[in-house]
Amino acid sequence: MTYDADAIIIGAGGGGPVAAKALGELGLKTLLLEAGPWYGHKKWPRPNEERGPQGDNNPANLSSELLRKCFTDNEDDMNNYVTGKFRWGHADRNRPPWFRYIPSGGFIWQSSGVGGTTLLYFANSPRAFPGAVDDLWPISYRTLLPYYEKVEATLPVVAAPMTAKEELFFFGAQKAGWPRLKTRNVTSPGYRPQPNAIFSPPPQITDLQYKFNGAETGCTLRGHCINGCSIGPTVAKTAKRSTFASYVPLALNTGAVEIRPNTFVTRILTATEKGSLVATGVSFRDTWTGHTGELNAKVVIVAAGAIETPRLWHNSHLPYNPWVGKGLTNHWFDCISGIFAEQDLMQILGMPDVKPYVGQNSAARFDYPGLGVLQGLGLSPGLFASFLYTLSDSYDFLRRPDPAVPWNFCGKVTGDKLARLMQDYPRTLSILLFTDDEVNQHNGVSFSSFLQDEHGPIPVVTYRPGHKDKQKRDKLAAIAADILKKAGAKSILRADCAPYLFAHMQSTMRMGYVVDEDCETLQVKRLYIADNSVLNNSLGGPNPTLTTQALATRTAEKLAHKYFGGV
Amino acid sequence: MLGNFFTAVGSLFQFLFQRKVLPQTAAVFEALAESITPLPGNPVSAGSERDKYAAAYYIYTLDHYVSLKVCFKPSTFGLANAAAKMLNMAAKQLIDSGKNEHPADSAFASAHGMFAALHTKDRCRVISLLEHLQVDLAGLPVPFYKNPGTVLAVVSILTMLGSAxxxxxxxxxxxxxxxxxxxxxxxxxxxxxxxxxxxxxxxxYHGLRGCLRDKFSE
Known part of the structure; x- marks a missing residue:
């Protein structure tokens, strides 16, 4: 049999490029297939308007000038769910997004494109809580450590810099009596600078006469992590280490990896060998032309995310497994904010506001193993208003006042009240909350039996957090309110987000249930998974990307050893 | 019974084949924008240039939100007209149940629909009724007709679209x-x-204020 590649990887998001780089370094010919566009590349100068060539493998074609052209910093242009450059959809924004049905309401913040959702992520890269892995996963936390270290060195992961909003967050946390954490292996509550994959600010940033030009090496604190970071002299030196800027250039540098954007994989091909089902390749569809084709490889790695990976399993008619698509965790978000008086801010910070748009989007952190995570949040105003005031399923003005709660507002805010609160935007400090939500087999992704798009039955997402999840979330919300109060906030607002916002979708193809401890699927040999779906649980609350990247590094090593003799 | 059947079929045909934005659709979304983000110092902004912008945002988003394959071809299903009708019908149910706190402007309703005729807070009450499925779903147009999942999928994003x-x-x-x-x-x-x-x-920005010392113990 002739092969198109040693390995085919489906999806160039948070995990796929990590595996590609590792396999490429071993000299294995690897094809990385991505459904969306490739921004910042000379072969695709107009990635949303023209198909361009089939693929590319030349790192010299990456272009930071083109990246800056594509990433306009405008939040609607970049993050609109329907037409944004960062949406789950076709590269051509005149076409509608690829539909996902959420019968309980809400929206899924995922992006297609080389870089996937890391195009818009905050680059927060904490490790899982050890207590959420040991004795629960098939592998120990200690097993993960060398892979964490490897990814942390490669990205790299550093301690985030402070601007006014982080200083205020730490001031409140300290006044509330919480200790500062000095470890990446968190076993007790406390606050710390965000461990994130963003280059530290360049030294010239402290010179008040310095004029920014966008080509600096390092973060310029401009607050557009979520709208797409293009700061850097080259794509490979872009400040925020989305995979398109970190692992993709490294993978291309190996000379063994080719990336094909606009290529939607619709099916995993299999054959039976010695009585076992084995993966042999993929069927794909060119998203611009609609042409279909097949590619063969010795190993297939699915890194299509917590929805599309189980969808591929389903659409490929792979063997039944009661955990495929099930066990979804998502950290049930909430957002607690404080509004400060100018004179108090002058006293604490020496300036009259905190300017949520200055600095990295999420550079301060508070961890509480057993409950979850709090992290600072500062955004441009459209996204800011959405997070703070629109994600509840009830309006503040329709609630019965409750003097026992530590917040002055709770739920959706509209009308004159919203206009007044938004006038306090420059003096608002926000804290995002991630719940350590529990795995429940009722939550997950299923597939419509009658609604289809061009890639098969559409995904139906179900997520109803349990009673314990609610208790944890409420405790974290009270801690966040206390931190803000201790920092001097005059009023506290709780967004009280319904489980509407899907931004940390994970654990739908869980290790130990769908894949083994090396992330090879239990029922199909030579088929591996390298995305958030293999996480066994919600990690205790920490952001999932670093753990997925650590596992993808390990998976590549394991499969190379098993099927390529370690090379 | 038969009347209901014909209404449902008519609603289905309108949903599938009505491509033009209906006049009341724009009025509903202008009114919704006015309720969510009124212009400061202008309690009644409906009909303003800003509200026309906001209505255009709603309509474009809802009309490009859902794409499905029908007869081997991908087709986009415009939701704006149906969502506006849903809001008008739910507004009528709010009034019929006496849950509105302010009287509706009935003269305004005949030209612009019942939703736009409500006080801004009562419009939010309409959204709230829908969010908690406290409306007669059989009285809603296709694709919301007896379909709580579709109602929630659309209603859950309406406030966010207004502020965004x-x-x-x-x-x-x-x-x-x-x-x-x-x-x-x-x-x-x-x-x-x-x-x-x-x-x-x-x-x-020249906003750097140092870094908490990050000396890890391990």
Whole structure:
């Protein structure tokens, strides 16, 4: 049999490029297939308007000038769910997004494109809580450590810099009596600078006469992590280490990896060998032309995310497994904010506001193993208003006042009240909350039996957090309110987000249930998974990307050893 | 019974084949924008240029939200007309159940629909009724007819769209807003940014205040 590649990887998001780089370094010919566009590349100068060539493998074609052209910093242009450059959809924004049905309401913040959702992520890269892995996963936390270290060195992961909003967050946390954490292996509550994959600010940033030009090496604190970071002299030196800027250039540098954007994989091909089902390749569809084709490889790695990976399993008619698509965790978000008086801010910070748009989007952190995570949040105003005031399923003005709660507002805010609160935007400090939500087999992704798009039955997402999840979330919300109060906030607002916002979708193809401890699927040999779906649980609350990247590094090593003799 | 059947079939045909934005659709979304993000110092903004922008944002988003394959071809299902009708029907149910706190302007209702005739807070009560499925789903148009999942899928994003449309750069696009996404250009400073003191995107800030010492113990 002739092969198109040693390995085919489906999806160039948070995990796929990590595996590609590792396999490429071993000299294995690897094809990385991505459904969306490739921004910042000379072969695709107009990635949303023209198909361009089939693929590319030349790192010299990456272009930071083109990246800056594509990433306009405008939040609607970049993050609109329907037409944004960062949406789950076709590269051509005149076409509608690829539909996902959420019968309980809400929206899924995922992006297609080389870089996937890391195009818009905050680059927060904490490790899982050890207590959420040991004795629960098939592998120990200690097993993960060398892979964490490897990814942390490669990205790299550093301690985030402070601007006014982080200083205020730490001031409140300290006044509330919480200790500062000095470890990446968190076993007790406390606050710390965000461990994130963003280059530290360049030294010239402290010179008040310095004029920014966008080509600096390092973060310029401009607050557009979520709208797409293009700061850097080259794509490979872009400040925020989305995979398109970190692992993709490294993978291309190996000379063994080719990336094909606009290529939607619709099916995993299999054959039976010695009585076992084995993966042999993929069927794909060119998203611009609609042409279909097949590619063969010795190993297939699915890194299509917590929805599309189980969808591929389903659409490929792979063997039944009661955990495929099930066990979804998502950290049930909430957002607690404080509004400060100018004179108090002058006293604490020496300036009259905190300017949520200055600095990295999420550079301060508070961890509480057993409950979850709090992290600072500062955004441009459209996204800011959405997070703070629109994600509840009830309006503040329709609630019965409750003097026992530590917040002055709770739920959706509209009308004159919203206009007044938004006038306090420059003096608002926000804290995002991630719940350590529990795995429940009722939550997950299923597939419509009658609604289809061009890639098969559409995904139906179900997520109803349990009673314990609610208790944890409420405790974290009270801690966040206390931190803000201790920092001097005059009023506290709780967004009280319904489980509407899907931004940390994970654990739908869980290790130990769908894949083994090396992330090879239990029922199909030579088929591996390298995305958030293999996480066994919600990690205790920490952001999932670093753990997925650590596992993808390990998976590549394991499969190379098993099927390529370690090379 | 038969009447209900014909109403449902009519609603289905209208959903599948009505491509034009109906006049009441624009009125409903202008009214919704007015309820969510009124112009400061202007308690009644309906009909303002800003509300027309906001209505255009709602309509474009809802009309490009769902794409499914029908007869081997991908087809986009416009939701704006149906969502506006849903809001009008739910508004009528709010009034019929006596849950509105302010009287509706019945003269306004005949031209612009029942939703726009409600007080701004009562419009939010309508959304709330729908969010908690406290309406007669059999009285809603297709695709919301007896379909709680579709009702929630759309209603859960309505408030967010209102604030995102107002506080993002959208209002700065001027006439280019009605073009395809790639043709949109900022032609004026967005009103929402002005209101909240956001200076617009910058290449960097001199905002560094040091770093907490990050000496890890392991």
């Amino acid at each position: 449309g107002h506080y993002s750069e959208w209002t700065g696009y001027g006439a280019t807003r009605s073009g395809p996404p790639a043709a949109r250009k900022l032609v004026q400073f967005p009103a929402g940014w002005q209101q909240v003191g956001y200076p617009g995107p910058a290449k960097g």
